[in-house]
Amino acid sequence: MRYVIIGGDAAGMSAAMQLVRKDNQADITVLEKGEHYSYAQCGLPYWIGGEIDSEEKLVARTADTYRTKYGIDARTNHEVTSVDVSKKIVYGDQFEVPYDKLLVASGARPFIPDWKNPDLKGIYTLKTIPDAKRILSEITGQKRNITIIGGGSIGLEIAENVCKDGHQVRILERSARLAMNFDKEMTDHIHEKAIEKGVQLDLNHDIIGFNGDDNGNVTSIETNLSVCETDLVIVAVGVRPNTQFLEGTGIHFDQNGAVRVNRYMETNIDCIYAAGDCATQYNRMIQKDTYAPLGTHANKQGRIAGLNMSGNPRAFKGIVGTQIYKFFELTLARTGLSSREIEEMGFPYKCVQAKLPHVAAYYPTHEPLVIRLQYHAESGAVLGGQFIGTKGVDKRCDVLATALYHGMTMLELEDLDLGYSPPFNSVWDPLQQTARRRS
Incomplete structure (x- = not known):
């Protein structure tokens, strides 16, 4: 064959x-x-940021x-x-x-919309090892004014990793907030972290195009609201x-x-x-x-x-929409449907949100964990969840993703037998505590 x-x-x-x-x-x-x-595309931002020290490891x-x-x-x-x-x-x-x-x-392949002058030097996308090499060659050993277009997961990962070594970093985003696949109540935490780390946020900016100098190097970005000076652009608006x-x-x-x-x-x-x-x-x-x-x-x-x-039949069982990534000290995770997606589906739904310690509250290493759950207003079926914190995010997101895969209800979340010991959890897991707060 x-x-x-x-x-x-x-x-x-x-x-x-x-x-x-x-x-x-x-x-x-x-x-x-x-x-x-067989290279790790998802590791490219961390190679640029120095967390991964060689191409071979990817x-x-x-x-x-x-x-x-x-x-x-x-x-x-x-x-x-x-x-x-x-x-x-x-x-x-x-x-x-x-x-x-x-x-x-x-x-x-990375997508660049029909903007003016997209071929100027200094405008990059990040998808391959050669892409990362080109960006590294531009930012290594010199301070740059870097603009990232796009405030989704890739844009945020890139922003974190190019913030190092004293670069000036701006994110241009066409929407009113970053990470649009999270609910607004959650993205406020992301905005606060970006500002804390010195990332300039320019929201509600529709890109018109780029301007350059006589040598063909990008010098600024035109938007519906302003002209932003820059000497390096990384476009992360999707594929x-x-x-x-x-x-x-x-x-x-x-x-x-x-x-x-x-x-x-x-x-x-x-x-x-x-x-x-x-x-x-x-x-x-x-x-x-x-x-x-x-x-x-x-x-x-x-x-x-x-x-x-090869003649060994097996079906793909599908996805539930799980995603996780880091932004500086924060871990951001979501699974299932956001409020906006649920509204588009026309489901009657409710939300519950809580800020809880990720382990036993009396244990000295506890950190705050914000959890937001969406559920069907009539059946109680879990529809989605979002998580932001510095510790314990991945565990709760994966538990909820499993619950979504099996169509569980908020009540059934309470019945899960999850591991408990003060350094690892509370007697009631924060996910279960949040589910219990529903009206």
């Missing part, structure tokens, strides 16, 4: 390893347009490892330009590869699926260009699968396909794709 995989990162190589393990006769070719396989397995240890034809600098679904051939500028089964795991090479194949796409897949990662074209940031993900909370490009989903979907391609 000739398997061809387009994309050599999380989804693609998770699938490839299942094919190696499940099909002893597998002939696997992976076509990667860049130079790196690479799980090199292309050469896949070739020599697993017998995979792992090619680099092979960008696919088209696919002929009738002939079952993948094409690039100087190559063509036939397949029996094809996996599209081409990921996503778009890398699926343009599939035009004309008859493959079905979502509105944003992501490949539509079923629970077995199959597309509507026979013998073609898709997984990861180029594909849709089924959301259990709203019971429909969505687009949530995260490494966790890419690895799971890739593994499922590999199993199904």
